[in-house]
Amino acid sequence: MKKHTLLIAPLAMSLMLPLMLVGSASAFAYSGGGLEGYEVGVKADISGLPRVKQELVVAPALPKHEQTATGGPKIIEVRMVIEEKEIEIEPGVFMWAMTFNGSVPGPIIVAHEGDYIELTLVNPETNSLPHNIDFHASTGALGGGSLTLVNPGEEVVLRFKATRVGTFLYHCAPGGAMIPWHVVHGMNGAVLILPRDGLKDSDGTPLRYDRAFYIGELDYYLPKDANGKYKRYPNPIASFADDMEVMKTLTPTHIPFGGTMGALTGDNAMHANVGESVLFIHFQANRQSFPHLIGGHGDYVWERGNFNDPPAHGLESWVLAAGSASAFIYKFRQPGVYVYLSHNLIEAVLLGAISHVIVDGEWNNDLMEQVSAPRKIE
Known part of the structure; x- marks a missing residue:
């Protein structure tokens, strides 16, 4: 039964909301386990x-997991x-x-449809800000954001049922202007919810992958001083106004795959072998x-995850929507260095x-x- 609409506030109020919540984050947690102001039915x-x-x-990397679930639903503790x-x-x-x-991006969580993901979220007292988590894979309570807001020195446990299969974003969403600010400072990641009987092609034929990679695409907005040099700040909140x-320009200074420039290139490249089918999971918040x-x-390709x-089959490129994660499988047929990028070059x-x-592997002529x-033109 609905009693009030207090919890619409985190998305509607200004920057002041997360600041007001310091010292009272637990006010959002309902003792019966559900959303405050509503009966548990x-x-x-x-x-x-x-x-x-x-x-x-x-x-x-992805955590160890089964591609096809054995047995019934489980509670996945993370x-x-x-x-x-x-x-x-850089x-x-x-x-x-x-x-x-x-880490930036945050680690990926893997489960199967029907499983429960039970997260213990810890905000150590050494931190300076309240934080929470919004799971796009979950149902209700702002993706869990209303039930997970914790101040420094607090922890909370949230459990949600994986009712939808696919690839999904998660991110911090403490309220107001703090939402995009926390996100563009690295606080996002992904969840992979596999069908219990595994992935299938468009004809229903089972698909298997030999290895999987998880790519977080971040966008940063770093301030510069009057001389064009990037600024450095003594603590997290000190950069807020400049950030x-x-x-507001909507123009990133950096858009790295993997959190920092070159995080997944050169010596940090991903590795595979000819003949292997590789699952790629890619998100952008x-x-x-x-x-x-x-x-x-x-x-x-599962463009929307x-x-x-x-x-879809045999695509050269596709569109990853803002606030989502996509997935694709490719079987490598030739050796060498492949470049995986966003084709906004x-x-x-x-x-x-x-x-x-x-x-x-071996080359196929x-x-x-x-x-x-190459030779000189005669």
Whole structure:
């Protein structure tokens, strides 16, 4: 039964809301486990469900998981510790990042349809700001944001049922102007919810992948001083006013794949082998992106990340919507260095929306052959 509409406020109020919540974040938590102001009509029936602790890992890796679920639904237990830390975006350029588990992007969580994801979210007392988490994969309470707001020195446990399959974004959303500010300071990640019987092509034939990579595309808005040099700040909140002015231009200074410039290129490249099918998961919280694998294709593409939809076949590029995650599978057929990027080439080459995949194996001249080497024109 609806009693009031207090919880619309986090998206409607100004910057003052998250500041007012310091010292009273737990006011949003209802003692019965549901949203404050509403009666609990249905209780979770999880008695007897097995619990599985999932060890989260740093991108571009995914945690160990089954592609096809064995047995019935499970409770997937994960723990995230929020860490406010200064990171170096590129040599000499620093930003105070707000992170899930100390990494940008935050780690990906993997479950199957019908499982429950149970998150323990920890905000250590060494942090300076309240934080929460909005799961696009979940249903209700602003994606869990209304039930997870924690001040420094607090922790909270949220459980939600994976009712929809696909790839989904998660991010911090503490209210007002703090929402985009936390997001563009690194506080986002993804969830992969697989069908219980695994992925399938458009004909219903099962699809398997030999390895998987998870790519977080970030957009940063870093202020410069009067001399055009990037500023450096003593703590997270010190940059807020300057950040907001840059953010309002809607013009990022950096758009790195993997959190920092070159995080997934060169010595940090992803690796695969000829003949392997690779699942790529890619998210962007704020902006459109245009995924393209130079030298390859999207054999199977779920542009909007919904695995209940049949995948598109053989795409050269596609559109990743702002605030979403997409997925595609490609079977590598040739060795060499592949470039995976956003095909806004200005953003890719100049602002960092680029990564490398190094593929080992034997070359196939039937697919491509240099018939004659470069030579002087006679």
